[in-house]
Amino acid sequence: MTWREPTYRMVDGERIDGAWCHIWRRYQMGGRYYLDDLVVFADGTITCGERTDLAGLAKKLAAGHWAVTDPEAPPLPDPPSKWEARYSEPLTPEGFLLEVADRIEELSRRPTAGQRCWDAIRRYEQQPTESNRELLRVAYLAVPAHLRVFVLGDMDRQDRPLRILLTDIGVAVDGDGPVVTVEMHQSVLDYFARIDQAVQDEQERRAVRYADDPAEAGRPVLVSHQAVYPQGWPDEPGLFTLRNEYPAPVEFAGDSYASVQHGYWALSAADASDRSRIRDAASGSEAHDLGGRATRRSDWSDVRLAVMAGLLRAKFTQHPELARVLLSTGDARISYTGLADAPFWRDVSDDRGRNWMGRLLELTRSELLAQQLLRT
Secondary structure (H helix, E strand, O other): OOOEEEEEEEEOOEEEEEEEEEEEEEOOOOOOEEEEEEEEEOOOOEEOOOEEOHHHHHHHHHHOOEEOOOOOOOOOOOOOOOOOOOOOOOOOHHHHHHHHHHHHHHHOOOOOHHHHHHHHHHHHHHOOOHHHHHHHHHHHHOOOHHHHHHOOOOOOOOOHHHHHHOOOOOOEHHHOOOEOOHHHHHHHHHHHHHHHHHHHHHHHHHHHHOOOOOOOOOOOOEEEOOOOOOOOOOOOOOHHHHOOOOOOOEEEOOEEEOOHHHHHHHHHEOOHHHHHHHHOOOOHHHHHHHHHHOOEOOOHHHHHHHHHHHHHHHHHHHOHHHHHHHHOOOOOOEEEOOOOOOOOOOOOOOOOOOOHHHHHHHHHHHHHHHHHHHHO
């Protein structure tokens, strides 16, 4: 079963994370099955045309109202040898229930059956006793049967090392596989030791490669909203000063502009007379409209990011009070929203949004902070 995420729902202002997959759902008329979306949430809520929970899902599957495989598809033939089989066990309603329960654990940031199985492996490595081997057996069998071949993340050996280790000495693995020996059990322990060493080596490499990665989580995303002030902009600088239309005069490229908006659109124009009209516009909004109608420079798509970066640098270095506002956002990602700017510049919920304004504001903030550090 292929799960897709993220999805979520809001409950009393709280975001409840979820994931979804396809399932076959039987409709009353005609009794035909159709593919539908089954959504599972971290609080245990399950939806598929109606709201239920894990117990309700079990009843739906038992009654045949929902199905985890195509009811009209012929059953898969049994493999000639379980030991030699290279694919997982068939998906069953019982296995799917375990998988859904595991998905709820994962969404709730709790250990999954696979993670608990690895914990049991580590425990057995440290103390290879029969009691710990039995605990490992319980943990392994708690993994949904159709997912056990993936539990070790080894596409060559799959879960065979565990199947060997959990088979008693002198007994054939899976009934038709090799007869287990003491040496085979030891080879499995050696296999896990090699995995442990590889994990440790990779952690050490990452510690070097990611040495400058922040150790703590950053601030929540800061959303820069497009704002309208019919009575004029507030006197006390606030986050609204991050907007390009905010009237903060800038000196850039040998000219003066009433705002970043004026400068950007003036510099985009190919004709000198258009540049002058845009520069002298009564407001940032008017400069935007005039600039949108003017013929643009042929190289504008190549230089516009550099021009915008330069205008922002000028704005915040020439106005220390605005720099303080930008620096107050810390390391928060800045989401620049609104409807006036093209998706290239703003944050949009689909793949059109590039949020370049937010990115350039973050870059400018980093430059301001670096300048402060160099002065101290």
